[in-house]
Amino acid sequence: MEEKNDKKIPRRAMLKAAALSATTALMGGVKVPDPVKTGVIPDPTKVQGAVPGKLGTRSPFEQPIKKASEISGRTPLQDLYGIITPSDLHFERSHAGVPLIDPQKYELLIHGMVERPTVFTLKDLKRFPALSRIAFIECSGNFRTGKETMTPQEICGLTSQSEWTGVMLSTLFREVGASPKATWFLAEGSDAAVMTRSIPMEKGWKDAMIAYAQNGEAIRPEQGYPARLFLPGWEGNMNIKWIRRIEVSDQPFMTREETSKYTETIKDHKIRQFSFDMDARSIITYPSYPQEVEKGWIEIRGIAWSGRGKIDRVEISTDGGKHWNNAVLQEPVLDKAHTFFRYLWRWDGNPAEIMSRAVDDTGYRQPFMKQLIDARGSDMGGYHLNPVTAWLIERDGKVLFKPEKRK
Ligand SMILES: Nc1nc2c(c(=O)[nH]1)N[C@H]1C(S)=C(S)[C@@H](COP(=O)(O)O)O[C@H]1N2
Numbered sequence: 001m002e003e004k005n006d007k008k009i010p011r012r013a014m015l016k017a018a019a020l021s022a023t024t025a026l027m028g029g030v031k032v033p034d035p036v037k038t039g040v041i042p043d044p045t046k047v048q049g050a051v052p053g054k055l056g057t058r059s060p061f062e063q064p065i066k067k068a069s070e071i072s073g074r075t076p077l078q079d080l081y082g083i084i085t086p087s088d089l090h091f092e093r094s095h096a097g098v099p100l101i102d103p104q105k106y107e108l109l110i111h112g113m114v115e116r117p118t119v120f121t122l123k124d125l126k127r128f129p130a131l132s133r134i135a136f137i138e139c140s141g142n143f144r145t146g147k148e149t150m151t152p153q154e155i156c157g158l159t160s161q162s163e164w165t166g167v168m169l170s171t172l173f174r175e176v177g178a179s180p181k182a183t184w185f186l187a188e189g190s191d192a193a194v195m196t197r198s199i200p201m202e203k204g205w206k207d208a209m210i211a212y213a214q215n216g217e218a219i220r221p222e223q224g225y226p227a228r229l230f231l232p233g234w235e236g237n238m239n240i241k242w243i244r245r246i247e248v249s250d251q252p253f254m255t256r257e258e259t260s261k262y263t264e265t266i267k268d269h270k271i272r273q274f275s276f277d278m279d280a281r282s283i284i285t286y287p288s289y290p291q292e293v294e295k296g297w298i299e300i301r302g303i304a305w306s307g308r309g310k311i312d313r314v315e316i317s318t319d320g321g322k323h324w325n326n327a328v329l330q331e332p333v334l335d336k337a338h339t340f341f342r343y344l345w346r347w348d349g350n351p352a353e354i355m356s357r358a359v360d361d362t363g364y365r366q367p368f369m370k371q372l373i374d375a376r377g378s379d380m381g382g383y384h385l386n387p388v389t390a391w392l393i394e395r396d397g398k399v400l401f402k403p404e405k406r407k
């Protein structure tokens, strides 16, 4: 700026720039002229920077958003790097909105086939050993197709990954003296949907968690504040948010969410019930729609995950599925977790079709849509669909989704 020797100037310069436009952005918690809207970007070595604020902020040049509808918000997978979903971009699916819960009044009741029915406050829960685990949550309805102009967010943005911290459910089961004869437990939420699901005790003893923290802070309201059930690798809807009650039993409760909902039509007009695990899946997030690429070296990037274990490998094809090569997996490859992959490819400028296929450590390989239809019939429902996703690269470098046909 002009008056660079005057110590008071930087502030004046900022005010002057601010006067140019009413549009502002937040930086370091301070309002500054929005450089994106005003086009005014002062030489950063000539003006005092923003002072520290109470909360950090994104660069105004980066504005990833959840794609929200009345019932859900989707993670912008194409805007992310690595494997952790920033908490404010975690996908969200709530059947009756996000309730406001007073942590002081929060209670979790565990009763039924237990020796000591107990009510735990949030403080009680936090006194038990605290464990942390990085893993994904994915909605079983995480599949959309239809048009070429769809982003990874629109196709499968109902999966996100956090570091979850809480108490193991096995610890609480021991505390209340859960009966060894018990085989199922009911988990109930305290939202207006009072969402309930039956879960095998085996999962409860194995790796279920009552999570009260997410990515280093208290769990977000959208994710179940102050506490949710977390079932690594299992379909999203069983991960009951705002959990208030667990009833231990020797049979499933046959709730609405496991009878009329969250069941899948399969072949011969049969219905599949209690499909817990999320099968292995992957998606290339770069290049993807609406990005554009140039001829030459391109690092194909994406994420792969499996609810049954670790990702063993991700196979990449750049010729529409004729040949496959293994991508490089970014360490650490975690159990039941989004895994970042990359694959170096030289694009010759001709139209191409690129796709990824995940294989997990149980040997399961991500299917093509055709294989899903062959196995389940064309009347299959909309849950647990994890087909290989292909992107078409046009001669001009534009990238389009290749929509899978459901029939
Ligand atoms: N109490 C309660 N728990 C709930 C839900 C709900 O509506 N109410 N939605 C479920 C569904 S369908 C999914 S996919 C996951 C979504 O978790 P998230 O919103 O933290 O991403 O929460 C599940 N737990």
Ligand SMILES: [Mo]
Binding pocket: 093, 138, 139, 140, 141, 236, 237
């Ligand atoms: Mo869901």
